[in-house]
Amino acid sequence: MRALLILLSLTTLNSTFGQDTPNPQPEVRRGGPRVFGQPVVPNADDVRAFPEPTAGFDQKRDDVPHGKLEMIEYDSKTVGTRRRMNVYTPPGYSTERKYPVLYLLHGIGGEETEWQRYAQPEVLLDNLIAEGKAEPMIIVMPNGRAQKNDRPEGNIFAAAPAFAVFEKDLIDDVIPAIESGYSTLADREHRAIAGLSMGGGQSLNFGFAHLDRFAWIGGFSSAPNTKRPSELLPDPKSATTLKLIWLSCGSKDGLFGISQGFHSYLKEKQVPHVWHVTGRGHDPPEWKQALYYFVQKVFRNEA
Ligand code: FER
Numbered sequence: 001m002r003a004l005l006i007l008l009s010l011t012t013l014n015s016t017f018g019q020d021t022p023n024p025q026p027e028v029r030r031g032g033p034r035v036f037g038q039p040v041v042p043n044a045d046d047v048r049a050f051p052e053p054t055a056g057f058d059q060k061r062d063d064v065p066h067g068k069l070e071m072i073e074y075d076s077k078t079v080g081t082r083r084r085m086n087v088y089t090p091p092g093y094s095t096e097r098k099y100p101v102l103y104l105l106h107g108i109g110g111e112e113t114e115w116q117r118y119a120q121p122e123v124l125l126d127n128l129i130a131e132g133k134a135e136p137m138i139i140v141m142p143n144g145r146a147q148k149n150d151r152p153e154g155n156i157f158a159a160a161p162a163f164a165v166f167e168k169d170l171i172d173d174v175i176p177a178i179e180s181g182y183s184t185l186a187d188r189e190h191r192a193i194a195g196l197s198m199g200g201g202q203s204l205n206f207g208f209a210h211l212d213r214f215a216w217i218g219g220f221s222s223a224p225n226t227k228r229p230s231e232l233l234p235d236p237k238s239a240t241t242l243k244l245i246w247l248s249c250g251s252k253d254g255l256f257g258i259s260q261g262f263h264s265y266l267k268e269k270q271v272p273h274v275w276h277v278t279g280r281g282h283d284p285p286e287w288k289q290a291l292y293y294f295v296q297k298v299f300r301n302e303a
Contacts, residue, residue: 040256043264049248049276050293057292060123064130065091069122071112074177078169079146085174086112087182088122090129090136095183100190100299101138102216103170104291105199108163108223109156112143118196119288121295128296135299138182142166142174144199163198163225167206171213189243192298194218196287197255201225204262208232211241216298218246220290221282222258229265236269244297245273248290250280 067090076083090099104121106114115121121139128134143150146169147162179186193214195203200222207217208227219226226232233239245266249259263275276293280286 038257040251046277049274053289053292064126066126067091067122076169076173078173081148084112085142088139098183098185099138100185102192103140105144105195105202107197109152112141115141118284119291124292134295140178188213188215192216194294196220197223215243218294220287221249221253226258229262236271239271246294248276250278250286252281
């Protein structure tokens with residue numbers, strides 16, 4: 001269904017965003033549009049950084065403590081509306097302690113419930129925290145479509161500009177609301193940003209533009225809203241202050257070239273980063289395992 005929607009939306013997409021979007025748009029060829037862009041040209045280092053997770057990693061367990069998911073509202077000065085976000089607090093969450101925060105962004109057809117539906121971050125985190133494999137953290141899943149009607153309705157590609165506006169909403173409205181409503185460690189070393197597809201592009205664009213705010217950045221299967229590598233990181237030396245740059249993608253994903261291109265740039269500039277390539281496509285299981293490994297690296301010194 002998602003693929004169908006994307007297919008149907010493609011003609012409008014090219015006329016609407018072809019001029020403004022920095023990465024190449026899917027080309028329209030005789031015989032129909034090339035959904036999701038360029039053919040994948042694999043390189044020798046396009047390999048897994050992490051194994052397939054072991055069975056049960058995503059199963060809710062009765063023998064571990066559970067965190068909490070809650071849907072909250074905040075006033076968005078940027079959009080001029082009250083907006084919703086889904087917030088995970090870890091097991092035993094207490095105002096006696098302060099927690100690091102991961103801002104986790106959805107894809108072009110999603111909204112604030114998408115990560116919950118695709119990957120159940122609350123289950124992954126409860127299990128990992130119980131095993132001592134992830135730091136107790138707050139996970140904020142906002143709505144990255146910063147416009148008055150933020151539902152994924154109609155031509156979902158038409159809302160692409162609102163995904164760029166979300167930079168302001170995130171910095172001016174979302175983060176302050178979280179930091180006043182929850183017991184957080186409010187410095188860059190305790191703030192991470194990651195997302196899938198459109199949200200991966202947002203995470204790279206916003207993360208690198210705000211190195212003073214985020215020390216951990218992850219792009220999963222990042223979409224063509226991602227800025228070009230030299231725009232993301234014009235001064236590679238500035239990346240030395242980052243604790244983690246994570247890039248992952250499935251080798252069957254037609255958007256692969258975007259992640260691969262940024263990885264090649266980072267490699268050429270000798271900027272340390274994680275490059276995790278699976279054999280998957282552009283799909284929820286890809287993002288679930290990416291999140292599973294990403295959360296094991298953030299807020300830990302050995303990352
Ligand atoms: C595009 C192809 C895919 C695009 C965005 C996407 C803005 C996003 C996909 C997703 O979020 O799953 O050309 O342009």
